[in-house]
Amino acid sequence: MGDSAISRIDSTLAGDDFAWSVTLVGEDQSDKLATLAHYLDDGHSTSGDGKRVPSGYAYWGIGPTIAWSNASNDPTYMVIKVGTEMFRRQWRTISPLVTDECVHLVSLGVGTGAKDGMFLETMHRANPSMLYVPVDMSAEMLRTGSRTAVRDAHFPLDRSLGLQIDLSLDGNLEELKQFLDRLVGDEAILFSLVGNTVANFDDDAEFLDGIAKVLRPQDRMLVEFATTESLAGDAVHAAEAEYRQTRGFVEFVASAVRYNTDLKIDLEQVRFTGAVDDESILLKVFWQNVGSETLRMAIPGSRPVHLKPLDTIRLYTTRKYTTERIDQLVADAGLRTTHVQRERFRYARRQNPFGLELRLLAPDENAPTPLPAFDVWK
Structure with missing residues (x-):
């Protein structure tokens, strides 16, 4: 690389105990704010299907x-507390398969970094030359999560490189x-999508189909799914209650609107509604204007948005999947399951049908290849 600034980073950081992290920023953040403003002005709906915070933006900033x-x-x-312990057990079982096949880790959505730390501790022991590439739309989430992972695993800082990009965009x-x-x-990569x-x-x-296209034949992807063994009405209501009961989670889902607009969100006006959709429980979390007057919401650099009575802003979307639905998602993405670990939640006296499933996936060489667009008309 010659005498470029990049080529000097290793020697510059060597022995420096300042809290540096190395990240390549791939997007103009003002563009991201403009995109968020567009989604927050996307029509009137009383059910959370108009204005919304798109995926990724819930963690942005x-x-x-x-x-x-x-x-x-x-x-x-x-769910987080018990789920992390369940993940630790599941990873312990799957990790020998990963270290036999993969050298490097690419984390797609770093989160708090706790799970990445588990990956790094095991994989670095097996492959000391490995690289850690955390990827996230939020530069702030990227920095805090990856630093936690590196610190917890005692992973060398010069083997880590963060990438700030939005994974929902095909071009990215x-x-x-x-x-x-x-x-x-x-060299083979483990992509983590937990x-x-x-x-x-x-x-x-x-x-998932877009992410699968990044994998090469030698790569593997570890994907974590929230699961349900029932699609009955009581399971739907239990899913709503699971998220509603934790104030910290409610404050989190409201934070993207609170920090990027001047709208004052009353947490009592945040609604949780579940429904059965495509062999899964689809949960929408939205704020609703329950007053009788139109509210004015300002977004930096954009024209004001007017929220009529009963208008909504969807804050968050999530799902709990049946095994059949996961099988379909995996197959439709051109992937195959090489190993799976399933476990049901057991943290409460009252039994519920929910749990977590960890799947190690590989590209399916037998999956049909879609025709290019110009061939469809022949």
């Missing part, structure tokens, strides 16, 4: 990053694929 950290460390948020996924090809060559991230997208199948 320092306010939501702090709010997510607080929610994740809330001792009353049992293509850039990510090319970047990783140049970075690691033919925390039920797939479920947070409006079109979960489309998102």
Whole structure:
């Protein structure tokens, strides 16, 4: 690389105990704010299907990053607390398969960094030359989460490189694929997509399909899904209650609007509604203007948005999947399952049908290849 600034980073950081982190920022953050403003002015709806915070933006910025950290460390948020322990057990079982096949870790959505720390501790022991590439839309989430992971695993800072990009954009996924090809060559990558991230997208199948296209035949992907063994009405109501009961989570879902607009959100006006959709429980979390007057919401750099009575802003989307639905998502993305770990939640006296499923996936060489658009008409 010659005498470039990049080529000098290693020697510059060597022995420096300042809290540096190395991140490549791939997007103009003012563009992200403009996109958020567009979604927050997307028509009137009384059911959370108009104005919304799109996936990824719930974590975008320092306010939501702090709010997510607080929610994740809330001792009353049992899903996170128990889920982390379940993940530790599941990872312990799957990890020998990963270390036999993969060298490097690319974390797609770093979160708090707790799970990445588990990956790094095991994988670095097996492959000391590995690289850690955390990827997130939120530069603040990227910095705080990856630093936690590196610190917890005692992972060398000069083997970590963060990438700030929005994974929901096809163009960004293509850039990510090319970047990783140049970075690691033919060495196999473990892509991690944990925390039920797939479920947070409006079109979960489309998102997983896009991510799957980044994988090469030698790569593997570890995906975590929230699961349900029932689609009955009482299971839907239990899913609503699971998220509603933790104040830290409610504050988190409201944080993207609170920190990026001047709208004062009363947490009592945040609604949780579940429904059965495509062999899964779809949960929408939205704020509603329950007053009788139109509210004016200002967003920096954009024209004001007017919220009529009963208008809503969807703050968050998530799902709990049946095994059949997960099988379909995986197959439709051109992937196959090489190993799976399932476990049901057992933290309460009252039994519920929910749990977590961790799947190790590989590209399916037998999956049909879609025709290019110009061939469809022949």
